[in-house]
Structure formats: C-alpha cells, structure tokens
Amino acid sequence: MKIAFCTTDGTLIDEHFGRCEQMAIYDITPAGYHFEEMRSMEVIDPSGPHGSHIESKASSIADCAIVYMTEIGGPAAAVVVRNRIHPVKVPKPQPIEEVLESLQHTLQNSPPPWLKKIMHS
Template sequence: MKVAFCTNSMKEVDEHFGRATSVAVYDVNTDGSEFAELRTFIPIDADENHKIDINTKVEALNDCSILYLTEIGGPAAAVVVRNKIHPVKVDDKASIDELLDTLVKKLNDSPPPWLRKAIQVK
C-alpha cells in the first residue's frame, strides 16, 4: 500500500495538510517500506493559509491508503476520508522512519481496525 507524509524536511512529519507543498510517498508492506516518490504542489496563492486547492491535492494522493500530517481542518478531512484515504494526525516533528517502522510492525501483528480498513479500501 502507499502511505503519504506531509513533510518539508523529508525526515519528519512537519506540515499541516492544507499548507503542505510536498508529500513523501512510501510503498509499505509486511516486509518493510521503501521511498516511492516526492509529490510536490505549486501554491496557488502564497498569502493564503491553504496555498494549494484541497481537491487537487487529494486527487494527486488518491492512490494512498494513509496520510500522516500534523493538522487538518474539518472540511479537508472530509474530502480526504471521502476519497478513502485515512488521515493520521501526529505530533509535529514525528520521525517518518519511526512511523514507518511502527506501521510495518502493526501490519505484521494484529492491525487495529482503522489499519485493516485502510488496507482493504485501496
């Protein structure tokens, strides 16, 4: 499955979904994870809080099952969930490597209901 991380540093989840201009995408399975690509978004208005159109961003991430972020607004979360992407809010500066390790361990053990659903949806 594909898992996305809102990041500026490529090492940590350090961005709000609406402001994220880059999202790192990884391929994840029970054997581990591998960086797939960095998806970038061109701001439509640098002075706005949400610099990229939410629908455009979600469409570009529609092959992802899980999306890690620091914050997401209610309307944006609704669009994400409606597109069968499971948003996961984490603390600012959460390590991508640690999150990936934890996710792989959960896949190999007994995945919680939200993860089983995310796996089955895509």
C-alpha cells in the same frame, strides 16, 4: 499500500496538510517499506476559497491509503476521507522512518480494524 507524509524536508512529518508543498510517498507491506517519490503539492491560500484546491490535493494522493500531517482542518479532513484516504494527525513533528517502522510492526502483528480494512481494499 502507499502512505503519504506532509513534510518540509523529506525526513520529518512536520507540515499542515493545506500548507504542504511536498509529500513523501512510501510503499509499505508487513515485510518492509521503501521510498517511492517526493510529490509536489499545490499550496492552499488560507485567505481565499480553497475547496477545489483541497480536492485537487487529495486527488493527487488518491493512490495512497493514509496521509500523515501535523494539522488538517475539518473541511479538508472531510475531503480526504471522501477520497478514501485515512488522515492521521501527529501531535508534534516526528521522523517518517519511526512512523513507518511502527506501522510495519503493527501490520505484522495485530492491525486495528480500520487498518485491516485498508489493507484488504
């Protein structure tokens, strides 16, 4: 399954979903993971109407099952979920590799029900 990470430098999950200019896309299985691509994203202007921009950003990662970020607003999270992508907020910037290793370990052992559902869809 593909995972998207909101990042400023390609190594850390360190960006807000709306402000994110790029997302690192990885493919992960219980056996391993690998980098797929860096996708450019449209930046959402917080002072303007941004419903269609959020929809566009979510659509651009529609092939991903999960998206990690440092922050996401309620309306944006609803759009992401409606696009069948599971949003995950990290409490502080974290290395993408650490999250991938932890997620791979979870996939190998006992994934929670929400993750099992994603894996089998």
